[in-house]
Amino acid sequence: METQRLPISNGMDFLKDLWGFFRTRKKFWLLPAIIVLIVVGAIIVFGGSTALAPFVYTVF
Amino acid sequence: MLEKSAPPIRILGISAYYHDSAAVLVVDGKAVAAAHEERFTRKKHDACFPKNAVAYVLAEYGLAIDDLNAIAFYDKPFLKFERLLETYHMLAPRGLKSFFMSMPVWVKEKLFMRRNIWKGLEKATGGKITKRPPLLFPEHHLSHAASAFYPSPFSKAVILTVDGVGEWATTTICAGDGKNISILKEMRFPHSLGLLYSAFTYYCGFKVNSGEYKLMGLAPYGRKGSKCVASFKEKILGELISLKEDGSITLNMSYFTFATSDRTCDDRKWQILFGIPPRSAESSLTQEHSDMALAIQEVIEDIMVTLAKTAKKITNADNLCLAGGVALNCVANARIRQANIFKNVWVQPAAGDAGGALGAALAGYHIWLDKEREVRNGDNDEMSGSYLGPEFSSINTERVIRKYGASAKKYENFENLANDAAGFIADGQVVGWMQGRMEWGPRSLGNRSILADPRNPEMQKKLNLKIKQREGFRPFAPSVLEEDAAKYFETDKQSPYMLFTVPVAKGRRKALPPESLPLFERLYTSRSDIPAVTHLDYSARIQTVSKKTNEKYWKLINFFKEKTGYGILINTSFNVRGEPIVCTPEDAYRCFMRTEMDYLVIGNFVFNKKNQPEFSNEMFNLKLNELD
Incomplete structure (x- = not known):
């Protein structure tokens, strides 16, 4: 019988962990910094380096 | 049913x-x-x-x-x-x-x-x-505390964990009782004993996260009680750190850069403070850097003892468990033991992050x-x-023999093999010894070890330079039959994991060379009748070998005792500098062939270097290891 592979953890795991972190640590002032880092990280990871270009043009 | x-x-x-x-x-x-x-x-x-x-x-x-x-x-x-x-x-x-x-x-x-x-x-x-x-x-730090308490032989204990940094904690005192561990006190980043010691490791020219034990080995070359050491200590305690009564410290962060860069300290400020430049890696050692190593070692020991006293004061426990990278500092562990604060002290053998x-x-x-x-x-x-790692059967060794066209003698009887191997060691030969399951933790404990005769005054030099290919100043540790330990050392306690130093017995000591002699001349002066394992301060980082725990290794040492009257061997890890300890028979054979080791024992096979094919790096596909 073929075994079914489970998908590698998804974004929900990360969001759950992030929510758990804020709930216990209550350091909400870190939230903007983390969001910015994650968004930039996501652009780099999922879009590749060229995807950064439109954002850079918009900013400058 | x-x-x-x-x-x-x-x-x-x-x-x-x-x-x-x-x-x-x-x-x-x-x-x-x-x-x-x-x-x-x-x-x-x-x-x-x-x-x-x-x-x-x-x-x-x-x-x-x-x-x-x-x-x-x-x-x-x-x-x-x-x-x-x-x-x-x-x-x-x-x-x-x-x-x-x-x-x-x-x-x-x-x-x-x-x-x-x-x-x-x-x-x-x-x-x-x-x-x-x-x-x-x-x-x-809970992971460290758990690694120290749960495998210990105590149902109740106080636990001290000390390392560079985890999440926030750098040092904790915990209470262990049955299945429960509760954190009682903690010291937080950036104030860290581990990072303080690492900064000195870097400044004395060694690699952070791997050279800390070299700094510890260098400390006995410092001039104990000298003005230079006293001045360094004064500067550490007066400028670099602020030490509280309970053993907690506050680092003066204007001298440290680890929080904002990949460097540990501000070279310029340290040079002004201590009056000596940072030693560059692989350059020759100076007396001042040895004095600095001794100064920080003494400071760390004093702080560790104070922390242990605080742990005792809080819990009134009889037993202490230690873990965290700093707990690999066997000299500090020994100081805690000697202070008689606790009836028993137990250290996790893999006290670092692996543990x-x-x-x-x-x-x-x-x-x-x-x-x-x-x-x-x-x-x-x-x-x-x-002994929790992998073990290899004779089939694996036979494969290595075939692959490299090696020559080995197979023994049917372990007693004969151990007797012969003990004879080689007694004759001044160096033997690579691989048996059973690989050790867990940074120390070789007789299953992946290079063994030699501790009575031989030339052996430290030979092992360091020709076999281990490492710095000449570094000391070697002895494995001694558990029941004979008190004959050679001032101890009545077990030390199965090489995590405590003990003094060599007074009756065995010889006069130390004057401190005015150059560092390496002092090193190569015989200090006892087991000179190769007696450090410059008469200390030795011993492993007591129990027949119950490692019968084969115990028997080998016992055969050596029958031949020489000495139930003690040099035991150093089976690797060369920059290389991890060997794991497989193939790793062991490669290491054997690239060094000047004389014999190799893997399971029931004995390899004589003289009978092996000519060695070349290409044959083993070996690259030079990055130095650690």
Whole structure:
């Protein structure tokens, strides 16, 4: 019988962990910094380096 | 009808992504298999996901991921990330470069630890995970505390964990009682004994995270009680740190840069303070750097003793358990033992971050699953002598013989083999010795060891330069029959894991050379009738060998005793500088062939160097190791 592979953890795991972190640590002032880092990280990871270009043009 | 027993509870512990990755399998609260990833990848202090170590520990019990009750990772990545962000925020704009260097790794990888772990586990097991056990993340220092307390022979103890940094904590005092561990006191980043010692490691020309034990080995070359050492100590205690009565410290961060860069300290300010420049790696050692090593060593020892006294004051415990990287400082451990604060002191043999994998798994068993703990072995711990790694059959050795056209004599009887090997050592030969399961922790304990005669005054030089290919100043440790330890050393206690130094017995000592002599002339002056294992301050980092724990090794030493009257050998790890300790018979044969070792024993095979084919780097596909 073929075994079914489970998908590698998804974004929900990360969001759950992030929510758990804020709930216990209550350091909400870190939230903007983390969001910015994650968004930039996501652009780099999922879009590749060229995807950064439109954002850079918009900013400058 | 037979009563059906409860199925065993299996927990996999993992440490990774910083340094010294490792994996441990805990079954019903006992470590049954454990290994460092570096032993498989042959990359010292390898920090990558320990897929080989995971594959090994699961294979040792024929398990798949689906068979596990839980998987425990040794720290909390989000809490570590919080510490990084807060530190950068607090010290901004300093550390901007370091921030931009470290953040990509975090936002791409480390924050998604669950994903990384599952990916790593799929690689380790060939991609067949059908059921995901819960993934646990105990705190870094809880993992250390658990690794120190649960395998110890005590039902109650106070636990002291001291290292560089975990999430926020750098030192903790915890109470261990049965299955419970509670944190009583902690010291927080950036104030850290481990990072303080690392800063001196760097300044004296050694690599951070690997050269700390070299600094400890260098300290006895310092001039004890001299003005220079006193002045260094005064500057450390007056300028670099502020020491409180309870042993906690505050670092003067204007002298340290580890929070905002990949360097540990401000060279310019240190040079002004101490009056000596940082020693560059591999340059010759100076007396001043040795004095500096002694100064920081004495400061660390004093602080460790004070912390132990505080732990005693808070808990009034009889027993102390130690873990964390600083607990590998066997001289400081010995000072704690000598201070007679506690009846018993026990140190986790893998006290560094690798040991966190064991602690995480044990915390999962006793804290998360709430399983009772019983001390089962009386005075003995639950570490099985720390022989928890892979073992290889004679088939593997035969393959190596065929592959390299090697020549070896096969023995049918172990007694004959051990008797012959003891004879080689007594004749001044150096023997590589590989038997049974590989050691867990940074020390070779007689299953992956290079052995030699400690009576030979030339042996330290020969081993350091011709065999280990390492710095000439470094001392060697002895393995001594447990029952004979008091004949050679001032001790009545066991030291099975080489985690305590003891003084050589007074009757065996010879006069020390004058301190005015150059460093290496002092080194090569005989200091006792076992000179190769007597350090410059008459100390030795001993391993007491018990027949019960490692019968083969005990027998070998006993044969040596029958031939020479000495139940003691030099035991150094089976590797060359920059290389992890050997794991497989092939690793052992390669290491044997590239050094001037005379004999190699693997299981029941003995290799004589004179009978081996000519050696070349190409033949073994060897690259030069990066020096550590």
